Amino acid sequence: MKNKIALKLSLILGCMFLLGSCANKKTIVYYQNVEDVLLKESNDNKFETRLRADDLLMIIVSAEDPEAAAPFNLMNTMTTNPNTPAASGTMTQQLYLVDGNGNIEFPVLGTIKLGGKNKEEAVSLLTKQISQYITNPIVNMRIMNFKVTVQGEVNKPGVHTINSERLTLAEAIALSGDLTVYGKRDNILLIREIDGRRVPIRVDMTKADFMVSPYYYLNQNDIVYVEPNKTKINSSVVGPNLSLAISALSLLVTVIALAVK
Missing domain, CATH: 3.10.560.10 (Outer membrane lipoprotein wza domain like)
Known part of the structure; x- marks a missing residue:
């Protein structure tokens, strides 16, 4: 009789624990x-993405006459790998850094404020200013970081x-x-x-x-x-004391079984 009562109590307590841990x-x-x-x-x-300080921009200017557009582009840099037998290298496009005031230093044009503008507005501004020097320039811009x-x-x-x-x-x-x-x-x-x-x-x-x-x-x-969520928080609290909780539960079941003897 005691064993049956203890088993029922264990099942009830186990069900209550499971129901309490179920997620809604x-x-x-x-x-x-x-x-x-x-x-x-x-x-x-x-x-619309707005340009901001610390953005790294790749800006490439092209035109029907490549030589006319060349002064408006940053020079590519060669990065070499000394660990290779031929010391081979790769060309890397230099990037424009938007400073804390939202400005970049652009070839020929000088200081240009792009911070706070979206990509379309920035491209339009650069195209308008470069058009004073070359015909029908095409400006491509991309945020790289x-x-x-x-x-x-x-x-x-x-x-x-x-x-x-x-x-x-x-x-x-x-x-x-x-x-x-x-x-x-x-x-x-x-x-x-x-x-x-x-x-x-x-x-x-x-x-x-x-x-x-x-x-x-x-x-x-x-x-x-x-x-x-609460399940993770509770489990982090119960986890280190799981054996203690099981012992306490077993003791409780035993006490109740003896009380109803």
């Missing part, structure tokens, strides 16, 4: 109201450098191997520099509303941090 679907599934949100999406949410940092409860945390100028929060999470089972999907921390200040922003990826917010696309140097 609403805290796990992404984009739960996606149909409602995207149907209301407007064209006002167009994303666009990167974001993803930390916390993801499978592959780290710094991601990409060759594109458009990276969504969802893509950054995917590059990090997605969230672990312990990641809080409804309270992701995004740290973004705005007007020289680092601003914390909270994003709920279980609701699709963020897809039409200014935080769907990431900016250069954004930091994404995924907090641990």
